[in-house]
Amino acid sequence: xxxxxxxxxxxxxxxxxxxxxxxxxxxxxxxxxxxxxxxxxxxxxxxxxxxxxxxxxxxxxxxxxxxxxxxxxxxxxxxxxxxxxxxxxxxxxxxxxxxxxxxxxxxxxxxxxxxxxxxxxxxxxxxxxxxxxxxxxxxxxxxxxxxxxxxxxxxxxxxxxxxxxxxxxxxxxxxxxxxxxxxxxxxxxxxxxxxxxxxxxxxxxxxxxxxxxxxxxxxxxxxxxxxxxxxxxxxxxxxxxxxxxxxxxxxxxxxxxxxxxxxxxxxxxxxxxxxxxxxxxxxxxxxxxxxxxxxxxxxxxxxxxxxxxxxxxxxxxxxxxxxxxxxxxxxxxxxxxxxxxxxxxxxxxxxxxxxxxxxxxxxxxxxxxxxxxxxxxxxxxxxxxxxxxxxxxxxxxxxxxxxxxxxxxxxxxxxxxxxxxxxxxxxxxxxxxxxxxxxxxxxxxxxxxxxxxxxxxxxxxxxxxxxxxxxxxxxxxxxxxxxxxxxxxxxxxxxxxxxxxxxxxxxxxxxxx
Numbered sequence: 447x448x449x450x451x452x453x454x455x456x457x458x459x460x461x462x463x464x465x466x467x468x469x470x471x472x473x474x475x476x477x478x479x480x481x482x483x484x485x486x487x488x489x490x491x492x493x494x495x496x497x498x499x500x501x502x503x504x505x506x507x508x509x510x511x512x513x514x515x516x517x518x519x520x521x522x523x524x525x526x527x528x529x530x531x532x533x534x535x536x537x538x539x540x541x542x543x544x545x546x547x548x549x550x551x552x553x554x555x556x557x558x559x560x561x562x563x564x565x566x567x568x569x570x571x572x573x574x575x576x577x578x579x580x581x582x583x584x585x586x587x588x589x590x591x592x593x594x595x596x597x598x599x600x601x602x603x604x605x606x607x608x609x610x611x612x613x614x615x616x617x618x619x620x621x622x623x624x625x626x627x628x629x630x631x632x633x634x635x636x637x638x639x640x641x642x643x644x645x646x647x648x649x650x651x652x653x654x655x656x657x658x659x660x661x662x663x664x665x666x667x668x669x670x671x672x673x674x675x676x677x678x679x680x681x682x683x684x685x686x687x688x689x690x691x692x693x694x695x696x697x698x699x700x701x702x703x704x705x706x707x708x709x710x711x712x713x714x715x716x717x718x719x720x721x722x723x724x725x726x727x728x729x730x731x732x733x734x735x736x737x738x739x740x741x742x743x744x745x746x747x748x749x750x751x752x753x754x755x756x757x758x759x760x761x762x763x764x765x766x767x768x769x770x771x772x773x774x775x776x777x778x779x780x781x782x783x784x785x786x787x788x789x790x791x792x793x794x795x796x797x798x799x800x801x802x803x804x805x806x807x808x809x810x811x812x813x814x815x816x817x818x819x820x821x822x823x824x825x826x827x828x829x830x831x832x833x834x835x836x837x838x839x840x841x842x843x844x845x846x847x848x849x850x851x852x853x854x855x856x857x858x859x860x861x862x863x864x865x866x867x868x869x870x871x872x873x874x875x876x877x878x879x880x881x882x883x884x885x886x887x888x889x890x891x892x893x894x895x896x897x898x899x900x901x902x903x904x905x906x907x908x909x910x911x912x913x914x915x916x917x918x919x920x921x922x923x924x925x926x927x928x929x930x931x932x933x934x935x936x937x938x939x940x941x942x943x944x945x946x947x948x949x950x951x952x953x954x955x956x957x958x959x
Contacts, residue, residue: 462487463508463590466545466552470510470586475683476611482515485612486586490604493620497536502594503601506539511587511610518581523609528593530572537564537574540591547584555579598708605703606681615684617704619677627706628871629677679704765880765930769937777828778864779932782853786833789814795858805948807858808892808906813914815851821911825887827866844911845888851910852890861893865907865940867929869922877928877939889920891931891940894950904950905931905940917946928955 476484487510495504524542528535540562544555561577576589595601606615619627772778792814795807819840826845833850836842842850848864855862866885868875875884890908898904907929912919925944929952931937940952 461506461508461590462489462510463541463588464543464554466510466543466554466586466588468547468550468552470512470545471547471552471584474512474613476613476685477514479611481610482518482520483511483513483610485608485610486510486512486614488606488608488612488615489618490616491618491620492601497538497594498533502596503598504592504594505602506590506592508590509587511589513581513583513585513587516581516583518583519578521575521577524576524578524589526574526591526593528572528595529570530567531570532568535572535593535595535597537572538592538594540574540576542576542578542587542589544579544581545586545588546582600705600707603703603705604679607684607686609686611683611685612681613683615679615681617679619706621677627677627708630705630707631679631703765937768880768882769932772932773934775828776832777830778849779934781829781832782849782856782864786850786853786857787837788854788857789818792854792858804860804892804894807860808855808908809916809948811851811854811858811860812908812910815847815854815910816912816914819847819850819910821847825869825872827882827885827888844909847910848888848890848908851908855890855892861895863891863893863931863933865889865891865929865931867923867927870924870927871922875928875930885930887922889929891952896950898950898953900953903954905952905954906948906950907940907942907952917948918951919946920951 470486474484474486487508489508491506493504493506494501496502497504526537526540528537530536542557542561544557546553546555557576557578562574563577564572564574566572574591578587581587593602604617606612619629621627774780792810795810819836819842822841822843824843826843828845829849830843830846833846833853836846836850852862852864865888866882867887867889868885869887872886873884890910892906892908894904894906896904906918907920908918909920912921920942923942925942927942929940929942931940939955941955943951943953945951
């Protein structure tokens with residue numbers, strides 16, 4: 447059975463189920479707008495955990511609704527749809543309570559399990575329904591359920607708009623640090639533009655107008671808040687799209703949503719056979735935290751490890767083994783050892799009468815490479831075809847430009863080596879997991895032969911894809927970001943200090959592997 451480390455599990459961080467108070471019974475701006483109900487809270491929290499021994503993606507929903515019409519009934523709204531075939535997905539923890547306020551007293555009626563019915567359990571189209579009693583205006587329905595799924599690569603779309611107006615919507619993607627998803631906000635070009643990585647909230651406001659005939663009234667703001675560090679999305683005061691005249695409908699209405707897909711994948715391992723379902727093949731592509739005994743299998747071993755249902759990741763058994771492979775690889779270290787044609791404009795660096803110091807050589811070479819070779823805004827962790835394409839077009843990806851920088855620096859006597867790194871939007875590096883797919887870019891590093899005040903070896907990281915300003919610029923990197931130095935005879939991790947001067951900007955954090 448797979449073991450999912452406790453420190454890696456990201457549990458459900460909110461559960462407002464059952465916490466109904468007098469405030470929930472207070473009037474909202476939608477009470478007199480003619481709707482049958484209003485959604486007070488619409489929350490969705492996504493996280494990874496184990497279920498029956500398998501690692502699954504959990505989506506916990508909490509929906510609180512205030513009834514605005516006597517006899518309210520909407521069986522379709524209180525139906526959870528999922529794909530139950532081969533236990534691909536399952537619906538668990540489906541619970542619901544009805545709250546009634548009489549004077550200052552709030553009473554609670556908890557629905558029995560018999561109110562929940564499951565249909566076509568082992569089917570591509572399974573569903574659960576919640577049979578509600580006869581409801582009266584003013585009552586509150588508090589509902590929570592969880593869908594557990596193997597669909598890691600592309601979870602269900604989270605839509606903020608519903609058939610009923612909603613006072614507050616919240617999506618929280620609470621994943622472990624080593625997991626990384628790309629988020630796509632739909633519904634407005636403005637939302638896409640403002641979807642940037644930042645430590646601060648980015649807010650987008652729209653004006654919502656409810657129409658009665660041709661007269662607009664009940665003007666309220668629609669408010670989006672997004673914080674990429676917390677991976678949380680908040681939306682306030684949304685209304686169904688059909689309340690507006692066709693010529694007044696903004697593309698935001700009815701389409702505001704968050705889509706996500708896995709940003710990290712590993713190479714496929716070629717599973718075949720009639721008994722393997724498509725979803726099992728897909729889960730093999732995802733970068734997931736699995737049992738340490740399983741995640742370091744060789745490609746041959748992984749092909750025959752049929753007992754593992756989707757968490758095998760193929761790579762070297764340890765960092766040292768991976769380093770040796772990269773040192774012999776013609777797409778990584780080998781071109782750094784071979785002779786390159788070096789530019790005449792830097793011939794002064796080889797003049798014995800000049801005897802330039804290390805930092806002058808670094809600055810001159812860095813200036814030449816960043817001004818000669820233009821970055822094509824693509825990241826890569828290896829060379830695709832040596833340096834031929836870069837020299838021919840004078841344009842290349844991050845690996846081509848920075849490995850060329852390492853080659854130049856070594857030619858002019860500087861002790862430089864390549865460094866594998868992950869940009870901020872790609873995800874954190876797990877030092878316990880030897881896998882090339884954790885990195886999406888290459889940097890250059892100069893060994894300074896110095897130590898810091900805390901007695902740690904220090905280094906200077908360089909990135910020639912950035913415009914040369916005289917100072918070091920590593921804008922896509924975060925402070926304390928882990929990076930892996932791949933030297934000729936050893937490999938070790940450093941952390942980025944965030945400094946931009948010419949002294950040092952990285953410190954060694956681990957012993958040689």
